[in-house]
Amino acid sequence: MKLIWSRRADCDRDTIIARVAHDSPAAAWALNKIIKQKTSALLAHPLLYRRGQLPDTREMVIHPHYVVIYRVTSSAVEILRIKHTAQS
Numbered sequence: 001m002k003l004i005w006s007r008r009a010d011c012d013r014d015t016i017i018a019r020v021a022h023d024s025p026a027a028a029w030a031l032n033k034i035i036k037q038k039t040s041a042l043l044a045h046p047l048l049y050r051r052g053q054l055p056d057t058r059e060m061v062i063h064p065h066y067v068v069i070y071r072v073t074s075s076a077v078e079i080l081r082i083k084h085t086a087q088s
Helices: 007-023 025-041
Strands: 002-005 058-063 066-072 076-084
Touching (some): 002 007, 025 076
Parallel strands (some): 002 076
Antiparallel strands (some): 058 066
């Protein structure tokens, strides 16, 4: 199984990290590390997290303010988005 990041999810991550880095580079570095660790861990237990609001998706809270939306296929875990919990 492999981990695949959508362009949208990559953009979400970059935007989030840049926004956090504006106030605290150290916090941005720590958040990026958490994102990498938790998304990589999905390969071992892809069905561990709750079903998503969208069909065929799952959602993993990676931080009190951020949720990773992903899809599991037979050969991959696809990271679709990273959203702030205040976003709809």
